[in-house]
Amino acid sequence: MARSSRRSHHRKRGGGGNSPAWKKSKLVALILVGVIIAALVNMLMQLMGPDKNRSMLPDDFPHTFITPSDAGTDESKIIIERSSRQPKTPFKAENGEWAWPAYYCLNEACPGRGKDGKPYIFPAIDPMAQQIAEGKKPEEFSPDMAPPLMELQCPMCQQAYVRVTDNALKERYVPMNIDKYQTEEGRQMFEELKKRIQEQPH
Ligand SMILES: [Zn+2]
Numbered sequence: 001m002a003r004s005s006r007r008s009h010h011r012k013r014g015g016g017g018n019s020p021a022w023k024k025s026k027l028v029a030l031i032l033v034g035v036i037i038a039a040l041v042n043m044l045m046q047l048m049g050p051d052k053n054r055s056m057l058p059d060d061f062p063h064t065f066i067t068p069s070d071a072g073t074d075e076s077k078i079i080i081e082r083s084s085r086q087p088k089t090p091f092k093a094e095n096g097e098w099a100w101p102a103y104y105c106l107n108e109a110c111p112g113r114g115k116d117g118k119p120y121i122f123p124a125i126d127p128m129a130q131q132i133a134e135g136k137k138p139e140e141f142s143p144d145m146a147p148p149l150m151e152l153q154c155p156m157c158q159q160a161y162v163r164v165t166d167n168a169l170k171e172r173y174v175p176m177n178i179d180k181y182q183t184e185e186g187r188q189m190f191e192e193l194k195k196r197i198q199e200q201p202h
Pocket of ligand 1 (some may be wrong): 105106107110111112120154155156157158
């Protein structure tokens, strides 16, 4: 009886709060917390840093936009707004429609491609932004909204992709094979910017 009680007493002492092992793990925990706090502070400093809102684009960078009814291969329908920052969309175009950032389809077999080989240009419509721009409250949002912007696809290839059942043929109409449309001038400005960044000492 006495022996067993002694054993249990000993066990209690061994797991007590002042053993060297416990002190060591407390120290490790403190160091870990310190490292995590330092990482968080560093992240916040970067987010709030003075360079956050500075645009690297030239003041006359030609941003490209298009309205839904002007989608197609006619580049003259593209609306150009010059600014170092991406202008807010949507904005009302001269034809009375909302203008959105212009994208184009990279698929060679795109059904929207012109006979002359020109790619299909279409607006990146953000359904949520459109309803907000129209002054709708969230409870008035239409339930059958178009897919969100992150799922932006070439509308012409998307239709073809759904129609075609042959998987080998489907590869020709990957609807997300798209890119932002830039004018030749815009592309050159981008290239110059890239070169400048690469030449900067690190
Ligand atoms: Zn397409």
